[in-house]
Amino acid sequence: MANEEITSGLASIVEEVAGVDAEEVSVEKSFVDDLDIDSLSMVEIAVQAEDKFGVKIPDDELANLKTVGDAVDYIVKNA
Amino acid sequence: MTTKDVVITGMGATTPLGGDVASTWDGLLNGASGSRTIDADWVDTYELPSRIAAPLAVEPSEVLPRVRLRRMDRCEQIALIAAHQAWNDAGFELPSEEEQPVDPDRLGVSIGTGIGGPTTLLDQHDTLKSQGLRKVSPLTVPMLMPNGPAAHVSLELKARAGVHSPAAACASGAEGLATGMDMIRSGRADVVVAGGAEACIHPITVAGFAQSRTLSTRNDEPERASRPFDVDRDGFVMGEGAGVVVLESAEHAAARGARVYGRLAGAGITADAYHITGFHPDGLGQINAINAAIGTAGLSTTDIGHVNAHATSTVVGDVGEAAAIRKALGDDVVLTAPKGALGHLVGGAGAVESIVTVLSLYHGVVPPTCNLENPDPKVELEVVGGEPREMSSTAAVNDAFGFGGHNVALAFTRD
Numbered sequence: 001m002a003n004e005e006i007t008s009g010l011a012s013i014v015e016e017v018a019g020v021d022a023e024e025v026s027v028e029k030s031f032v033d034d035l036d037i038d039s040l041s042m043v044e045i046a047v048q049a050e051d052k053f054g055v056k057i058p059d060d061e062l063a064n065l066k067t068v069g070d071a072v073d074y075i076v077k078n079a
Numbered sequence: 080m081t082t083k084d085v086v087i088t089g090m091g092a093t094t095p096l097g098g099d100v101a102s103t104w105d106g107l108l109n110g111a112s113g114s115r116t117i118d119a120d121w122v123d124t125y126e127l128p129s130r131i132a133a134p135l136a137v138e139p140s141e142v143l144p145r146v147r148l149r150r151m152d153r154c155e156q157i158a159l160i161a162a163h164q165a166w167n168d169a170g171f172e173l174p175s176e177e178e179q180p181v182d183p184d185r186l187g188v189s190i191g192t193g194i195g196g197p198t199t200l201l202d203q204h205d206t207l208k209s210q211g212l213r214k215v216s217p218l219t220v221p222m223l224m225p226n227g228p229a230a231h232v233s234l235e236l237k238a239r240a241g242v243h244s245p246a247a248a249c250a251s252g253a254e255g256l257a258t259g260m261d262m263i264r265s266g267r268a269d270v271v272v273a274g275g276a277e278a279c280i281h282p283i284t285v286a287g288f289a290q291s292r293t294l295s296t297r298n299d300e301p302e303r304a305s306r307p308f309d310v311d312r313d314g315f316v317m318g319e320g321a322g323v324v325v326l327e328s329a330e331h332a333a334a335r336g337a338r339v340y341g342r343l344a345g346a347g348i349t350a351d352a353y354h355i356t357g358f359h360p361d362g363l364g365q366i367n368a369i370n371a372a373i374g375t376a377g378l379s380t381t382d383i384g385h386v387n388a389h390a391t392s393t394v395v396g397d398v399g400e401a402a403a404i405r406k407a408l409g410d411d412v413v414l415t416a417p418k419g420a421l422g423h424l425v426g427g428a429g430a431v432e433s434i435v436t437v438l439s440l441y442h443g444v445v446p447p448t449c450n451l452e453n454p455d456p457k458v459e460l461e462v463v464g465g466e467p468r469e470m471s472s473t474a475a476v477n478d479a480f481g482f483g484g485h486n487v488a489l490a491f492t493r494d
Contacts, residue, residue: 050213
C-alpha cells in the first residue's frame, strides 16, 4: 500500500473518531499537540487502524507514534 | 435581600414535549401528551406488558455534533443540551481560555440522575461478548458513570467549585437543585448549574419497572396512559428528558443585572426508612419534607397556592401523596401533575418539573393535569385539569419522591 493511501486511510479514521477534518491530518502533525487527540481517542484510532491495515499496534508501540508520519511509517513496516 | 437568597436566572430543558423550555411549557398549557407506542422490536421479542414510553421530542443528534455524541451517553448528551440552554438563558457566553463569564472557582454543578448510563453499560457488555476486548470503547466507564452528566457540564462551563451528582432515583433532579441551593447558601459558590437528566428507555428498564408492576398497560391509547389523579390511572409511563437551571446568589444576580424568574426559597429532604419501593402509609416522610421546605423558606402553609405533585399515575402513590399534601398544607391548596403530559422522566423529573413550577409562578398560570377526566374521589384536594388555571399566589411547592424512600420538596417563590 502506498504511503499516500495509508495517510488518507488514517485521516478518515481520525475524522471518524475525533472529528478532526481529514484535510488537516498530514504526516508532520502531532496527534496530541496539533490535532488535539486525547489518549482515549488514540486507543480507538489504533484499533480501527489495526483492522483497516492488518497490523498489530501494541500499547508500547502506540506510545511512540507521536505524529501521523510515525504511524504511517509503522504501518508500512509492519503491514 | 441577603446573600443567602438563591434565585433562578436561567432555565433549559429537553423533554418529550419539546426540545426546549418554551415548547415544553406550551405543550403543557395546550394539553399535549408526549407518550407514544414504543417503536422497537424488543417490545414484541420480550412480550413486555407495557408498550408505551415518552421519548424525547428532539433527538440529541439534531443538536450536538457527531463526535461529541459518540463520546457521551444519551443521558450526558441531554444534560449538556439543557445546560447550554440554561447558561445562554442566564445571559452567559460559553467560557474560553481568555474569558470566563463566572469565576470558575465560584461556579458549581449539581446534576442528578437516577441510573446514569445503563444503555452504554449494556451495549458495551454486548460488544465485549460478541467482539471481544478490542472493540470495547475506552469511553465506556466515563459514559456509564452516574456523575457523567454533571462532569460533562463542569468541563463545558469550566466549573471548579465542586461537582455533585445526587442519586435519589426519581427525586434525583429535585435533589440536584436542593444541593445547588446548599452550595450557594454555605458560601461554596455564587452560581450553580443544577438539575437532573435521564435517558434509559431500554428493554431491561422497561422490563424491570414492568415486573415491579408500576407501568401503565393502556397500550391501545398511549397518549391517554399517563393520567395522574384520574380514577382510571393504572401506572406510569417511562419518559426521558433533562432539566437544568442556573441558580445564583441574589447578590451575584443583582450585581450583573440578571433577569430573575423566581427564587428557590427552601428545600426539605427526608427518607421514609420504611420500604425499598413503597412509601410510608402515614406519609410522614412526605409531610416532613414539605414542612421543612416551607420552614426553611420562611413561608407559612397559607402562602402556598399550588403543589406541583410528584403524582406518577400509580394507583396507590397519587392518593397517598394527595393525603400527605393535605395534612401538610390544608384543604385549600390545589394540585397539578405534569407527568400526565411528560410521562415520568425519572432522574430528570424533579428538575423539569421545578422549571414548570417556577414558570407557573412567573406567569401566574398553573398548567392542567393531562388526561384528568374523572378525578379520583379519594384525592381530597382540587386538581387542575382541562384548562390552565390563572393563580395569583406567590409561592408553590414541587414534590419529588424516589424508590429507596427519598422525599424531596422544594419551595419556590415569585421574586
